[in-house]
Amino acid sequence: MYDGIIQDLIDEFGRLPGIGPKSAQRIAFHILQTQNFDVTRLAELLTDVRERVRFCEVCGNITEQERCAICRDPRRDDTLICVVEEPKDVVAIERTRQFRGLYHVLGGAISPIDGIGPDDLSIPQLMQRLASGEVQEVILATDPNLEGEATAAYLSRLLTSIEVPVSRLASGLPVGGDLEFADEVTLGRAFEGRRQV
């Protein structure tokens, strides 16, 4: 639709997740017309980010050093390991300020339909961390969906061999939500997991 490079830029933005052709066009024109938008900075960040960001050699979280900020922090409780799928999940849990232990980032979840099996995740590294015998509890915090549940079930079976207590995050009604709008699976889980008050 447009002359050369503008269309190229629109197409390239359109390849990003959650950006449709209309948004891509709006972004391209914003970059073109907003004088104080620093194109050079965004361009530099894009090229730098792949080079500088790596995965923590202990837990698999993202970091710019050998170990991530959480693994380096001596105040964290190293007897607790919370297993998550992605680095984003670490950020979500950190935001709650409820967990003071360490993490283990699997790098995904078991999903036969996508061709992802246990061997594609950092499960051997997790077993190695647990081998020292210092860990008192493993909290499985994979997503509460099909793949996440399958991964949690697989791990809990695997972990019975090393006799470490394993827990799973509670499923139930989201706080602030309306009971009537909850799907039946969530509502069912909320009944199963009911607690005496």
Add this chain to the structure above:
Amino acid sequence: MYDGIIQDLIDEFGRLPGIGPKSAQRIAFHILQTQNFDVTRLAELLTDVRERVRFCEVCGNITEQERCAICRDPRRDDTLICVVEEPKDVVAIERTRQFRGLYHVLGGAISPIDGIGPDDLSIPQLMQRLASGEVQEVILATDPNLEGEATAAYLSRLLTSIEVPVSRLASGLPVGGDLEFADEVTLGRAFEGRRQV
């Protein structure tokens, strides 16, 4: 929330129009994790686009040459000029394939609240193009909102001095829409502009 450069990239994407913090985070992780996403290409396009893109010296449309593709095309009817606010509007009108004349891109609309007056738009250039006397009709295709209507009203008064026929795009019900959902101003315009069948 994240270590250094990843947060910088998220922040930078968050400054683009229509991208909230959640989308910015998703995009940054997509770039980080998708191996076949070409970061270098997006980075190069970003730095190139500002250098290579300029405004057509005749009509103000965007182009990579001195004149835009439409002004260079000898098959276009140079006795018709369609006045629009932005280069995006040119693309929208081109998509209809209804108009075979030339354009004049004002670079915005009169908006006292944003401090944009007639002097900030390419109105002198428009008057100069019309001075040759070759133009048979000026079509005002500014947006059908407050600023666009004010700009069209200003231009139509200005153009009475040079005795060229001036028209304005029709306002009315959008095709494919529901009458009951039309706002009262649009419905009122549709009545005003009704045509005998």
